[in-house]
Amino acid sequence: MRRATLMHGSTLSDRQAIWAFVLGCLAVTAGVAFHLPMFLMARSMGYRLADMPMDGTMTFGMVLIVAGVVVAAYGLLPRNLAAQRAAAQTITVSAPEDAPIGKAHWMLMVVLVIALTIDVMKPASLGFTVPGMIAEYGVPKATVSLVPFFALMGTVVGSVLWGVIADIYGRKASILLSAVMFVGTSICGAMPSLAWNIGMCFMMGAAAGGMLPVTYALLAEMMPSRHRGWSLVLVGGLGAAGGYLAASGLSALLQPIFGWRILWLANLPTGLALIALGAFIPESARFLIARGRVAEAERVMRRFGATVHATPAVLSSDPAVEERGDARRFGVGLAGLSVAALTWGLVNFGILLWLPGDLAAKGFSIGAASGLLAQSSLIAFPAVFIGALLYSRWSTKGSLVVMILVLVIGLAGVFRLEVTGSGGIVLPVALLIVGSNGLLAVLLPYASESAPLRIRGRAIGWVAACTKGGGLLAQTLSILALVPAMSVVTASVVAPAVIALVMIAWFGRETRSIDLRLLDAPAAMA
Numbered sequence: 001m002r003r004a005t006l007m008h009g010s011t012l013s014d015r016q017a018i019w020a021f022v023l024g025c026l027a028v029t030a031g032v033a034f035h036l037p038m039f040l041m042a043r044s045m046g047y048r049l050a051d052m053p054m055d056g057t058m059t060f061g062m063v064l065i066v067a068g069v070v071v072a073a074y075g076l077l078p079r080n081l082a083a084q085r086a087a088a089q090t091i092t093v094s095a096p097e098d099a100p101i102g103k104a105h106w107m108l109m110v111v112l113v114i115a116l117t118i119d120v121m122k123p124a125s126l127g128f129t130v131p132g133m134i135a136e137y138g139v140p141k142a143t144v145s146l147v148p149f150f151a152l153m154g155t156v157v158g159s160v161l162w163g164v165i166a167d168i169y170g171r172k173a174s175i176l177l178s179a180v181m182f183v184g185t186s187i188c189g190a191m192p193s194l195a196w197n198i199g200m201c202f203m204m205g206a207a208a209g210g211m212l213p214v215t216y217a218l219l220a221e222m223m224p225s226r227h228r229g230w231s232l233v234l235v236g237g238l239g240a241a242g243g244y245l246a247a248s249g250l251s252a253l254l255q256p257i258f259g260w261r262i263l264w265l266a267n268l269p270t271g272l273a274l275i276a277l278g279a280f281i282p283e284s285a286r287f288l289i290a291r292g293r294v295a296e297a298e299r300v301m302r303r304f305g306a307t308v309h310a311t312p313a314v315l316s317s318d319p320a321v322e323e324r325g326d327a328r329r330f331g332v333g334l335a336g337l338s339v340a341a342l343t344w345g346l347v348n349f350g351i352l353l354w355l356p357g358d359l360a361a362k363g364f365s366i367g368a369a370s371g372l373l374a375q376s377s378l379i380a381f382p383a384v385f386i387g388a389l390l391y392s393r394w395s396t397k398g399s400l401v402v403m404i405l406v407l408v409i410g411l412a413g414v415f416r417l418e419v420t421g422s423g424g425i426v427l428p429v430a431l432l433i434v435g436s437n438g439l440l441a442v443l444l445p446y447a448s449e450s451a452p453l454r455i456r457g458r459a460i461g462w463v464a465a466c467t468k469g470g471g472l473l474a475q476t477l478s479i480l481a482l483v484p485a486m487s488v489v490t491a492s493v494v495a496p497a498v499i500a501l502v503m504i505a506w507f508g509r510e511t512r513s514i515d516l517r518l519l520d521a522p523a524a525m526a
Helices: 002-033 036-045 056-076 081-088 103-124 126-137 146-169 171-190 194-208 211-222 225-258 267-280 285-290 294-303 319-324 327-361 366-380 383-393 396-420 426-450 453-479 486-507 516-520
Strands: 091-094 307-310
Touching: 002 056, 002 171, 002 267, 036 171, 056 171, 103 171, 103 194, 103 211, 103 225, 103 267, 126 146, 126 194, 126 225, 146 171, 146 194, 146 211, 146 453, 171 194, 171 211, 171 267, 211 225, 211 426, 211 453, 225 383, 225 426, 285 294, 327 396, 327 426, 327 453, 327 486, 383 396, 383 426, 396 426, 396 486, 426 453
Parallel strands: none
Antiparallel strands: 091 307
8 A cells, every 4th residue: 555655645745856857848838939029020031130129029928938947947856866866876877788679779869869950950050140230230250250159158058068068967868958958049030239240149058068978968868888889879969969960940931931030030939849859768777766756777687688777896896897997097088088079179160260360371272172171171071980990990099099090190281281271171171070070970989988987977978178278268369369270280280189189099998888887986986
């Protein structure tokens, strides 16, 4: 009788939580809908809303959005947090080493690729909105550059924040809450003020910043060990490529008709689609057990060929396990990953964006410069697949070191070209892009396999934030018009790249097919 009562209470609580989440989603969606009339009324003006006053309906819609996010969060996040965190300390979930890839694994990979595509598409759309914003608001490009700058700043905050949320409240909960915020930020498409656009860009970045680290954490915990490496790299790579393809496709299809604002309003249907995909995303079994939902956890893990059990004592007494879990080694290795992430941000958001202007200054036409970069990109395109192959079949640490080394060689080649003015440009730029793409493809998967479960979300989130941190530094230089000569930039970026290379090569852990339970030994979590 007591067991039945407890189960009934738990079910009632879960139903209340579901209804709270649904109600929150409806409120956010309604809040966005209240902004659409102003956008539609501007049809005769080419959907230009600059300097138009916000009416009461829009203000009420913004209140609904804020309230809806709070209510949705209430439905997603647990109440007895302290007890759940204590219960989770002795829980271990693992997939069998040689388990085959089943339908559930493929379905999860497809869903996460779609989720990442939607996630990457949002910040990627910013580049396509800048020209329209300059024309509508009549401000210099440097002023409009604050929009992507604050979006990038939001992703830094979001990567750290959602990593913490994922570790405390669960992977699925953080993904769904992020999606609700996506829906809310679509009102930027109806904001008449540039200041409001900048503010909403920050919120969009904060919502988008955590999707990638949470996805890696969830996938690492669900995939069998021998399939984990290639699936992590492939899902991340395809999601990133799909996001940029979707952003450019929507821009080409819709912007000529509805203007730049439609790319913001697209957050409404895509965000709702992401929420709907949540039905196919499983929650972490460890989190479910901590909430007392043991039967649900067992059903989820049976689908994925895994087992749920208490942490065996041998994990804390095996010398080999304690060596792997050495806290100092993990700390230095994480520092190396952070430096590598900062380096990638400087290259991707700095050097690769400044190269076209640098080539134009050297006498190349814009068309010729774009053609050279396009040729380099075509050569570099297979980097994601090469990285996935090396990562899964050869060595996780080795593939990361190789990609950083290729990046260093590419930087050195561009530096030599800048200093001497001789030699071909396609090969060094191609190596730079190969190194950049390859580094991004393996960096976060490696971070997800190097951190203990208890802090995995936070560790991946921190490394992801560092990739954006390098971009923030590069964009700050652009906004302040303080970008140095390309020879100085490449020489400066080589130094942290080499530091990261040495730190990872010396202190990094080989994680290929490792049982992730080994990382949860007391030494690893110290």
